[in-house]
Amino acid sequence: MSVTPASNAAPATQLSLHKLCVHHAGAASSKPGADLQLALKNISLQIKSGEQIAIIGPSGAGKTSLLHTLACAHQPLSGELIWNGRHPWQSTDTERHAMRRQLFLAPQSPPLPARQRVITSVLAGRLPQWSLWQSLRNLFLPSDPVAAYDALAHFHLQDKLYARVDQLSGGERQRCGLARLCLSDARLLLVDEPLSALDPTLALQTLNNLQQLARQRQATLICSLHQVELARAHFPRVIGLRQGEILFDTDHVTDTMLTDLYRNAGSTCMPATAAAPDAALADTMRCF
Ligand SMILES: Nc1ncnc2c1ncn2[C@@H]1O[C@H](COP(=O)(O)OP(=O)(O)OP(=O)(O)O)[C@@H](O)[C@H]1O
Numbered sequence: 001m002s003v004t005p006a007s008n009a010a011p012a013t014q015l016s017l018h019k020l021c022v023h024h025a026g027a028a029s030s031k032p033g034a035d036l037q038l039a040l041k042n043i044s045l046q047i048k049s050g051e052q053i054a055i056i057g058p059s060g061a062g063k064t065s066l067l068h069t070l071a072c073a074h075q076p077l078s079g080e081l082i083w084n085g086r087h088p089w090q091s092t093d094t095e096r097h098a099m100r101r102q103l104f105l106a107p108q109s110p111p112l113p114a115r116q117r118v119i120t121s122v123l124a125g126r127l128p129q130w131s132l133w134q135s136l137r138n139l140f141l142p143s144d145p146v147a148a149y150d151a152l153a154h155f156h157l158q159d160k161l162y163a164r165v166d167q168l169s170g171g172e173r174q175r176c177g178l179a180r181l182c183l184s185d186a187r188l189l190l191v192d193e194p195l196s197a198l199d200p201t202l203a204l205q206t207l208n209n210l211q212q213l214a215r216q217r218q219a220t221l222i223c224s225l226h227q228v229e230l231a232r233a234h235f236p237r238v239i240g241l242r243q244g245e246i247l248f249d250t251d252h253v254t255d256t257m258l259t260d261l262y263r264n265a266g267s268t269c270m271p272a273t274a275a276a277p278d279a280a281l282a283d284t285m286r287c288f
Helices: 063-070 093-100 118-129 132-140 145-154 170-183 200-217 228-234 255-261 279-286
Strands: 013-022 040-048 052-056 078-083 103-106 188-192 220-224 237-242 245-250
Touching (some): 052 200, 118 145, 118 170, 145 170, 188 200, 200 228
Antiparallel strands (some): 013 078, 237 245
């Protein structure tokens, strides 16, 4: 894996969010005239290039919504999102699509075609860099088996190189999705609950590998996690989300903060409404 030489310049602000509110179309209020149920409320954040940030919070707190919003997969209802000095939602579709190619969103359940070989799926991490012809050719003749093997080896999955995706366990599928990330050249890595299907040993190894990869590439890593102790021990910055709002944004999470964050967890969630992913999210996922 190539490592870009370090620069002495102070890290630039990569993402800037100002009073951002996000509403999911499927989450319209059940009572006419009642307030909109917002997945994210007045989120303001500054994120510098190369930062490693964990996002924690109870189920339904808005972690995935935040990652999808940062990935320009979900248009905010109000507020401002600035990405490397540019406004994705004031740009043309083509410009926004080009911005999305500079980031990698690893969803909780990676969209891996069931009948595909692992090698083909992993190499799809390079789709944003490829022409249509290269992408189609990779479906029939995997373009770079050595790179796919190396990427899988990062997540102890190299022996599954030629396995079919539907023969993988849940945890193996999750790591296969992360191996794609190795092959992308993105400088913004947005990873949604990467450890949820892994045993404690693999979870720690996987997190270490993700963080090392991001450091080597000087990429920003933003990771949602339910493993609070891992977040606390391994991330220099932890953001606590509760009911769509930032409860804390800190380099030192105290027990009191955690008690407040998870107080009555389970009753804090807004009612979930099943809805199809919106068009922007579908577009973002196609990049991966
Ligand atoms: N597509 C959708 N349509 C409607 N409501 C949605 C949609 N996606 C999420 N929500 C709602 O937005 C809120 C935040 O959800 P989100 O998935 O961001 O939470 P989360 O913190 O990632 O949860 P978890 O830890 O369970 O994955 C929840 O109340 C959820 O029900």
